[in-house]
Amino acid sequence: MTTDTALPTQLVHHPYRAPAEFDAVPVGVFKASTVLFPNVAAVRQRRWQDKSAYTYGLHGTPTTFTLEERIATLEGGHHCVLAPSGLAAVALVDMAFLRAGDEVLIPHNAYGPNLAFAAVELAHWGIRHRTYDPMRPDDLAMQLTPQTRLVWLEAAGSITLEFPDVPALVAQVQAHNARCASTEAQLRPTVTVLDNTWGAGVAFCGFDLGADVVMQALTKYPSGGADVLMGSVVTRDERLHHALLMTHMRLGLGVSGNDAELVLRGLPSLQLRYRAQDASTRQLAQWMQQQPGVARVLHPALPGTPGHATWRRDAQGAACLFTVVFDDAIPAERIDAFCDNLRLFRLGYSWAGPMSLCMPYDRADMRGRDWPHAHGPVRFAVGLEAVTDLQADLKQALAVLSAA
CATH class of the missing domain: 3.40.640.10 (Type I PLP-dependent aspartate aminotransferase-like (Major domain))
Incomplete structure (x- = not known):
């Protein structure tokens, strides 16, 4: 490019090209709409x-x-x-x-x-x-x-x-x-x-x-x-x-x-995170089964969940989700209060991130299924927090189910 080319043109059509032999752990981030052709x-x-x-x-x-x-x-x-x-x-x-x-x-x-x-x-x-x-x-x-x-x-x-x-x-x-x-x-x-x-x-x-x-x-x-x-x-x-x-x-x-x-x-880190969240989830799901007011816990690794035997045959992991069904006698507003009282399990959609989440579903969300329970389920997504802290959070929130 000649030196008499105007500065704006020089900045757009600058001749310098960085050497191609750059290698690093992260993949380079390329962003473009237009891709240039040589001819x-x-x-x-x-x-x-x-x-x-x-x-x-x-x-x-x-x-x-x-x-x-x-x-x-x-x-x-x-x-x-x-x-x-x-x-x-x-x-x-x-x-x-x-x-x-x-x-x-x-x-x-x-x-x-x-x-x-x-x-x-x-x-x-x-x-x-x-x-x-x-x-x-x-x-x-x-x-x-x-x-x-x-x-x-x-x-x-x-x-x-x-x-x-x-x-x-x-x-x-x-x-x-x-x-x-x-x-x-x-x-x-x-x-x-x-x-x-x-x-x-x-x-x-x-x-x-x-x-x-x-x-x-x-x-x-x-x-x-x-x-x-x-x-x-x-x-x-x-x-x-x-x-x-x-x-x-x-x-x-x-x-x-x-x-x-x-x-x-x-x-x-996907496999490491999957295994870690899987282990925490199984521990919490098993513990939750024993708690007052809980009618059922759904998780493929639990024997009572439909398809448990098939999961044992076909899978080598169980992700970060478990779902709780509360006793029919518990008023719906207390289940909502339980969700609101959680401190580490935040209310939010999605899962598999670092933060644990909770989401209640209405009975109407069980579309097309013979749902035998009075209330919709509450799904939990276990994050990367310490499992002892998550269990303590569930325990303190469960107290509202039996509050006078």
Whole structure:
């Protein structure tokens, strides 16, 4: 650049380039909308779809490509796409695999916004949804029809934490695909997708349990800091990945370099945090079972929780959640007072961050389930505090249940 070039131009088109041989523990954070090409031939030849080059910030940077590869490894898959939230990842899966006239089956204990998206948005586009009992593979088998193109799985179930027999559910879908003789069904077999947010790629591998697609809310364990929203969808099948990738592109879904950095920073400690929170949660869940006013504690590692035997067979961990059902005779306002009296368990949605959380649910939230209790459950998410302090917090708050 000549010295007679004006200063503003020099600052934009500065010739200096830092040396490329910089290596460090953190992954570099690249942020861009525009990606520069050296010549027209590069414009015409570059492909972002296979991560061999860069064309536009929305289609990937070194930071997001690196995170996608690491999440694919975490889940035991081959391909990954990132979405701005866990719910965005759910919507991406639905829109990639469903068309007008199709139907999707969702477990009745699934993540609530998954059901809400199907009931409202998918219905607007002529896509039907129905729920099934995930603890009864025969119920799923009875509900599969030639129009079923997608079956959601979730282990453990949202809020009530039942642990389904995922291989048995997948087997029903595979048998359905084998029986289907129509050309349309042969071209578009029913896809199974597992919400693996609870397992986080640590407790079990969703693909080993038979799922075709595995999604996760990276907001939870992979981040671990309660400071970022993100989701992922992982596949082993190239055809399924291509369908997801093209829908992802057309929707304009993208994640920022700074958010990708936060998840990359959380990944190395993911397994350590998962194990630590798992251990604390089991201790508190077992203790809570013995407390006055508690009718039931739901946690896959507890023998009384539905699916406990399946969890013992298929999983090597149990995450940070447990759910409490209080005695029917306790007034609802006292359960609310119990939640308000907690000091370390703060009221808030989400989980797997450093702070313990509590959230009461109404009986109406147990949609589609035969809920035999007078009150809705209270779900606890155990953080990284000392378990003795958390137990003391629960103990002092429980006193309000029996207050005169």
